[in-house]
Amino acid sequence: xxxxxERSLRSTLQAVTADAAPDQILYALQSLGWxxxxxxxxxxxxxxxxxxxxxxxxxxxxxxxxxxxLPPALARCGVIAYPPPSRGHRPPCQLTDAxxxxxxxxxxxxxxxxxxxxxxxxxxxGPPVPxxxxxLKTLRGLEISPLKTFDTEDGWVRITGKTSRADTVxxxxxxxxxxxxxxxxxxxxxxxxxxxxxALALAxxxxxxxxxxxxxxxxxxxxxxxxxxxxxxxAATDALLEEAWRDPSPENTNLAFAYAGRAHRDxxxxxxxxxxxxxxxxxxxxxxxxxxxxxxxxFFGPAEEVTERLGAELLLAQTT
Amino acid sequence: xxxxxxxxxxxxxxxxxxxFRDHLRRWLQQEFAEPLTDDGHSVExxxxxxxxxxxxxxxxxxNRFGWPTEVGGLGGDxxxxxxxxxxxxxANIEPPEQNIITEVVGPALVAFAPDIAAEYLPRVLRxxxxxxxxxxxxxxxxxxxxxxxxxxxxxxxxxxxxxQKIWTSFGHLADHIIVLCRTGAPDSRSRGLTxxxxxxxxxxxxxxxxxxxxxxxxxxEVFFRDVNVPQDRLVGEIxxxxxxAGYLLQFERGMYAWMRHAMLSNRLRxxxxxxxxxxxxxxxxxxxxxxxxxxxxxxxxxxxxxRTIDALAQQRTVGxxxxxxxxxxxxxxxxxxxxxxxxxxxxxGLDATQPDILRxxxxxxxxxxxxxxxxxxxxxxxxxxxxxxxxxxx
Numbered sequence: 001x002x003x004x005x006e007r008s009l010r011s012t013l014q015a016v017t018a019d020a021a022p023d024q025i026l027y028a029l030q031s032l033g034w035x036x037x038x039x040x041x042x043x044x045x046x047x048x049x050x051x052x053x054x055x056x057x058x059x060x061x062x063x064x065x066x067x068x069x070l071p072p073a074l075a076r077c078g079v080i081a082y083p084p085p086s087r088g089h090r091p092p093c094q095l096t097d098a099x100x101x102x103x104x105x106x107x108x109x110x111x112x113x114x115x116x117x118x119x120x121x122x123x124x125x126g127p128p129v130p131x132x133x134x135x136l137k138t139l140r141g142l143e144i145s146p147l148k149t150f151d152t153e154d155g156w157v158r159i160t161g162k163t164s165r166a167d168t169v170x171x172x173x174x175x176x177x178x179x180x181x182x183x184x185x186x187x188x189x190x191x192x193x194x195x196x197x198x199a200l201a202l203a204x205x206x207x208x209x210x211x212x213x214x215x216x217x218x219x220x221x222x223x224x225x226x227x228x229x230x231x232x233x234x235a236a237t238d239a240l241l242e243e244a245w246r247d248p249s250p251e252n253t254n255l256a257f258a259y260a261g262r263a264h265r266d267x268x269x270x271x272x273x274x275x276x277x278x279x280x281x282x283x284x285x286x287x288x289x290x291x292x293x294x295x296x297x298x299f300f301g302p303a304e305e306v307t308e309r310l311g312a313e314l315l316l317a318q319t320t
Numbered sequence: 321x322x323x324x325x326x327x328x329x330x331x332x333x334x335x336x337x338x339x340f341r342d343h344l345r346r347w348l349q350q351e352f353a354e355p356l357t358d359d360g361h362s363v364e365x366x367x368x369x370x371x372x373x374x375x376x377x378x379x380x381x382x383n384r385f386g387w388p389t390e391v392g393g394l395g396g397d398x399x400x401x402x403x404x405x406x407x408x409x410x411a412n413i414e415p416p417e418q419n420i421i422t423e424v425v426g427p428a429l430v431a432f433a434p435d436i437a438a439e440y441l442p443r444v445l446r447x448x449x450x451x452x453x454x455x456x457x458x459x460x461x462x463x464x465x466x467x468x469x470x471x472x473x474x475x476x477x478x479x480x481x482x483x484q485k486i487w488t489s490f491g492h493l494a495d496h497i498i499v500l501c502r503t504g505a506p507d508s509r510s511r512g513l514t515x516x517x518x519x520x521x522x523x524x525x526x527x528x529x530x531x532x533x534x535x536x537x538x539x540x541e542v543f544f545r546d547v548n549v550p551q552d553r554l555v556g557e558i559x560x561x562x563x564x565a566g567y568l569l570q571f572e573r574g575m576y577a578w579m580r581h582a583m584l585s586n587r588l589r590x591x592x593x594x595x596x597x598x599x600x601x602x603x604x605x606x607x608x609x610x611x612x613x614x615x616x617x618x619x620x621x622x623x624x625x626x627r628t629i630d631a632l633a634q635q636r637t638v639g640x641x642x643x644x645x646x647x648x649x650x651x652x653x654x655x656x657x658x659x660x661x662x663x664x665x666x667x668x669g670l671d672a673t674q675p676d677i678l679r680x681x682x683x684x685x686x687x688x689x690x691x692x693x694x695x696x697x698x699x700x701x702x703x704x705x706x707x708x709x710x711x712x713x714x
Binding site: 207221243307318 | 593597607609624626647698701711712
């Protein structure tokens with residue numbers, strides 16, 4: 001993507017994300033030819049997640065990157081229900097001969113017409129695979145309950161229950177669930193970088209205008225150096241993300257995600273400190289950058305767990 | 321042994337990076353069946369190891385890629401040099417320590433003094449000469465533009481150099497030094513500085529090693545008393561030495577950082593191997609988290625400095641963004657060596673009778689300087705605050 005095209009795409013994305021309600025952004029993008037754009041230029045997704053992060057929009061658009069990489073037969077789904085977050089293993093939905101036992105978390109409330117994509121494993125064998133449920137209105141026995149995540153108090157939901165396997169579409173051999181998670185994690189890492197970048201911009205604006213002791217506080221070395229450190233974290237995340245989008249291997253994705261999650265945490269700490277009490281008020285946008293980032297980091301990571309696994313993999317590589 | 325290898329250096333026509341890496345990797349496998357490290361106990365021995373390795377690499381051609389033909393090179397760009405360090409470290413071969421200066425001073429000579437570069441760089445690449453750089457002075461550390469080492473002109477137009485430099489890596493071992501000195505008025509700051517290339521054997525030059533906190537002679541102080549420097553030893557223009565220094569520092573941010581990243585990756589693997597295989601107690605899981613953190617710090621340095629090297633290869637100016645690379649380098653150095661100190665405890669602190677422990681200890685001490693040399697971390701943060709974030713000046 002050349003610089004001129006990137007600039008014009010960014011300004012389009014900024015206009016769309018500024019005007020549309022979060023649940024309308026996808027429709028707005030599609031009316032502008034988003035599907036054609038990303039089929040030719042998949043890295044347009046990277047700009048989208050960066051801009052969503054910068055604006056601290058809570059959306060379910062991370063799902064869209066996954067859909068774009070799945071076989072077309074699975075891409076008619078509207079929502080992904082990810083295995084419930086927990087330390088360590090995340091149990092997929094269990095398939096039996098006649099039924100599927102569903103337990104998953106989605107980034108938005110599905111509509112009655114939505115087909116939900118879940119991770120499922122038969123009780124007997126193999127890694128979980130993506131499975132498409134028929135439209136929700138045709139299913140009996142599923143319950144959708146709102147979750148109180150750190151991100152927003154509405155939007156994220158848990159889908160649970162036992163329902164018939166009839167009409168579910170299983171595509172073994174096309175993509176495994178770890179592939180899905182890898183893709184979603186790359187999208188989440190990019191949004192985390194955008195959230196940190198947006199928070200840093202808010203903090204820079206604040207220290208440029210706030211005056212104490214007769215000076216703008218951005219002229220105090222203690223403040224300047226905190227924000228310089230924040231910049232370094234954002235810039236390093238960008239470099240790792242660039243590699244992950246160029247070569248989306250699990251290794252590159254995990255490096256970018258773990259770094260992005262830790263960088264987001266540290267950048268927000270710097271920004272909150274220099275914005276003082278104002279940055280902790282409800283009306284200041286900073287807390288939205290913090291909330292969304294913590295939720296994404298916990299849900300698609302957590303970053304500490306991914307970091308520990310990077311260490312474990314390095315150890316393992318020495319013995320094999 | 322040399323010259324009989326079936327894996328010769330690729331021809332000039334075939335210097336695509338992938339092919340270069342592939343051929344180099346096979347050549348290293350064939351030539352070096354065993355890891356090749358020096359014991360790390362003395363800088364003198366380390367540079368001798370480096371000289372032997374350079375001679376071998378030069379004869380086969382590998383370290384000539386990435387340098388222009390005018391200085392004995394075989395074409396290509398800085399990325400070829402980056403690949404060489406990657407592959408040496410991957411093969412457990414300690415890169416030549418003197419190259420940390422060659423990588424920084426060499427490009428400045430090529431760009432600003434092509435005749436000097438053509439005369440001296442081939443010797444340096446062969447391992448027959450060592451370069452050093454004289455920037456810091458006792459009273460001019462972070463405030464480099466205040467330096468006082470002075471060059472005047474004699475009646476023949478040659479320079480006469482007087483003053484002192486300090487913290488000069490390999491100063492007591494080097495054959496030539498690149499000296500940033502004042503030619504303008506005492507208060508001319510960065511506008512009145514000039515870069516000279518000085519023969520260390522000239523009358524009036526004296527280099528005294530400085531014993532570093534780890535016991536090695538990493539550094540030196542260099543004195544100049546009425547040293548005659550021929551006028552053709554000028555690097556760049558008179559009073560334009562600051563631009564040469566700025567150009568040179570881009571390579572410190574790019575190539576030096578890349579070299580260190582390659583070496584840090586290797587050290588991290590060695591540390592993991594120690595934990596996984598030979599650690600006496602079963603403490604593997606205790607360090608997984610910190611190993612992961614060190615992996616992240618080195619990966620961030622790699623990703624960032626590979627971008628910087630791409631910029632250098634395309635001859636784009638790197639600018640203030642390079643301060644980010646410098647801070648990431650210090651973070652990676654500290655992450656790897658602080659982890660090593662803890663993993664190797666208590667021997668690290670109490671029993672260095674094993675040479676390996678002594679080496680880790682020496683390197684740990686030197687890693688403390690990573691946030692000081694080449695521009696202290698505080699200076700880098702101020703550059704980012706001023707020139708990247710555009711914050712109000714202090």
